[in-house]
Amino acid sequence: xYNFDFVKPSTVEExxxxxxxxxxxxLSGGQxxxxxxxxxxxxxxxxxxxxxxxxxxxxxxxxxxVTIGAATTHATVAREVAEAYPALAALxxxxxxxxxxxxxxxxGSLANNDxxxxxxxxxxxxxxxxxxxxxxxxxxxxxxxxxxxxxxxGEIITRVTFPIPEAAAYVKFEQPASRFxxxxxxxxxFAGGVRVAITGASEEGVFRWSEAEEALSGNFSAGAVxxxxxDADGMMADLHGSAEYRAHLAKxxxxxxxxxxx
Amino acid sequence: MKVTMHVxxxxxxxxxxxxxxxxxxxxxxxxxxxxxxxxxxSQCGACTVHVDGKQVKSCTMFAAEAEGxxxxxxxxxxxxxxxxxxxxxAFQDYHGLQCGFxxxxxxxxxxxxxxxxxxxxxxxxxHHLDGNICRCTGYHNIVKAIQAASGQPxxxxxx
Numbered sequence: 001x002y003n004f005d006f007v008k009p010s011t012v013e014e015x016x017x018x019x020x021x022x023x024x025x026x027l028s029g030g031q032x033x034x035x036x037x038x039x040x041x042x043x044x045x046x047x048x049x050x051x052x053x054x055x056x057x058x059x060x061x062x063x064x065x066v067t068i069g070a071a072t073t074h075a076t077v078a079r080e081v082a083e084a085y086p087a088l089a090a091l092x093x094x095x096x097x098x099x100x101x102x103x104x105x106x107x108g109s110l111a112n113n114d115x116x117x118x119x120x121x122x123x124x125x126x127x128x129x130x131x132x133x134x135x136x137x138x139x140x141x142x143x144x145x146x147x148x149x150x151x152x153x154g155e156i157i158t159r160v161t162f163p164i165p166e167a168a169a170y171v172k173f174e175q176p177a178s179r180f181x182x183x184x185x186x187x188x189x190f191a192g193g194v195r196v197a198i199t200g201a202s203e204e205g206v207f208r209w210s211e212a213e214e215a216l217s218g219n220f221s222a223g224a225v226x227x228x229x230x231d232a233d234g235m236m237a238d239l240h241g242s243a244e245y246r247a248h249l250a251k252x253x254x255x256x257x258x259x260x261x262x
Numbered sequence: 263m264k265v266t267m268h269v270x271x272x273x274x275x276x277x278x279x280x281x282x283x284x285x286x287x288x289x290x291x292x293x294x295x296x297x298x299x300x301x302x303x304s305q306c307g308a309c310t311v312h313v314d315g316k317q318v319k320s321c322t323m324f325a326a327e328a329e330g331x332x333x334x335x336x337x338x339x340x341x342x343x344x345x346x347x348x349x350x351x352a353f354q355d356y357h358g359l360q361c362g363f364x365x366x367x368x369x370x371x372x373x374x375x376x377x378x379x380x381x382x383x384x385x386x387x388x389h390h391l392d393g394n395i396c397r398c399t400g401y402h403n404i405v406k407a408i409q410a411a412s413g414q415p416x417x418x419x420x421x
Contacts (some may be wrong), residue, residue: 004324006263006280034322035304037281047280049327062406075316097393098374099307103323177305179392 001037008049012056012133012158019154022042026050028108030073048156056107056158064164068256070107077106087168087261088126091118091186094172096179107157113205115146115236116180120206122170124199126162127149127184133158146205165190167220169260172200173252175240182241183249187257193217196254201235201246212254222255267328269294270338278325278362285309286316287325287337296366298335307394310367311335316372319393329403336366339373349373349411356416358407367394372408381412 002177010167020026023045027033036042040152050056056071066076066085078093078101095101095109096120099223109119122140123130130137132155132158142150165188172184181200194216199206215224232253235243266275266280269292285302288294288311291375297320300308302363306323311320312334339347346354349372357364375382375390386388387408388401396404406416 004280006324008326008329030324030327031304031322032326034283038303047324051327084314097307098371098390099319099322100304101318102318145390248336 002040002043003067005046006049007046008052010052010054012053012156013255015048015050015053015156016133016154018046018124021046024048026111028105028111029100029103030074030108031096031104031183032112033109034112050107050156051105059222065073065161066164067159068106068159069159070110072107074101074109075108085162085164085168087165087170087186087188088122088162091122091170094118103217106160110142110160111149111151111206113143113147113149114180115176115202115205116178116182116184116200117206118170118172118181118184118199121184121186121195121197121199122162123160124167124206124208125188125195126165127164127190127195129161130157131161134155140208145205146203164191167261169257169262171257171260172254173249183246183253185250185253185256185257187216187261189216189220189261194220196257198230198250198254201230201250203210203234203236209250209254211253216258221259222259225251225254225258231235263326263340265325267331267333269333271337276325280324280326282325284311284323284325284333285320287328288320290335291325293363294335298363298366300367301361305393305395306364307367308334308364309369310370310394312370314329315377317371318348318388321370334370336369339369347373349376349408352407352411353404356403356407356410358399358404361398364394364396368396368404372404372411375408376412381414382395384409384418 025044027047027049057069060067061084072090076097082089096241117183128139130142168188170186172181175182183200186197196209196212230247232243232247265278297307300306309321409416
């Protein structure tokens with residue numbers, strides 16, 4: 001790993017100022033960034049740790065929504081959201097392994113937007129709002145493809161607000177070595193309709209499966225999606241699974257998620 | 263830069279670069295080589311330690327991030343009189359190790375689990391060990407050791 005300067009500000013303003021330097025990057029839990037830096041795929045000159053900023057941590061449950069600070073770990077979300085939004089807590093409690101969950105953060109996961117990460121599926125299916133130091137970004141406008149988001153240079157996520165659905169579930173099929181989702185489906189049923197977000201499968205990263213959403217909004221049962229088929233065009237293909245395999249897997253998991261949501 | 267933290271109850275300081283991993287700081291700067299580096303890619307869990315009571319992989323955290331923190335390593339797990347802790351003794355009693363390379367990480371993971379869930383089920387134990395790889399034992403005896411350390415009857419379903 002190439003060396004860098006380490007700074008740890010205690011406010012969002014100080015962090016934003018430190019990130020004004022072109023060669024500076026934010027560091028949250030580091031569970032993706034540090035392995036990437038070891039491989040020299042990333043070599044920032046300055047790392048700006050966000051974990052010293054207390055204002056970015058914590059969970060607030062209020063009425064019909066849950067708000068999670070960007071620097072809140074997966075372990076904290078798994079524990080503190082369990083009552084208000086069990087499907088989201090279950091998702092957080094199954095990311096990586098216990099050590100990863102004690103370091104990795106929701107803001108880090110959403111800013112990185114790994115095409116096989118779990119949180120993007122929850123944010124998109126819930127219709128969450130990503131709040132930054134500059135603005136509020138609806139999930140539908142936030143994800144812009146593999147490792148790409150609407151975030152601009154020097155913009156950092158401060159918190160994420162999730163509307164709580166009437167029913168929801170996340171089901172993933174793990175690649176056993178990496179524990180990332182080979183495909184993962186988050187289904188969320190709201191009064192106004194059902195949202196379905198799929199991660200792990202597409203070359204474009206997380207996406208909504210609108211055909212399934214329509215079918216499920218009329219009939220919220222696994223049977224409603226069994227006759228549908230997801231186009232294999234644009235799905236990822238590698239030694240773990242072909243594009244056709246991933247498309248089929250995503251469909252099967254959608255049915256299982258609906259059943260799990262009840 | 264100078265980094266100061268509490269390791270196994272003792273305040274320690276050492277030199278670190280920005281890129282110095284906590285695992286390297288513990289082993290090379292402090293000489294605490296009980297924390298093992300198996301893969302160095304965040305997969306194997308041999309480097310597991312506790313930072314402020316939380317189980318983390320010390321190869322996936324910078325030493326500078328532990329400034330001011332309470333760190334516990336395998337060297338801090340024995341009882342005050344030097345005898346093995348209940349978890350360590352159970353690993354010996356139930357043959358929870360063969361080559362022993364993963365054992366420091368396994369013990370630290372087990373300690374974190376029992377802190378959170380004093381009497382975990384077999385499924386909870388296996389789920390908790392997701393990030394700790396052992397290539398010798400097939401995990402059965404590790405699971406038995408953790409059951410025993412938690413004061414529960416030892417019973418592991420054959421797989």
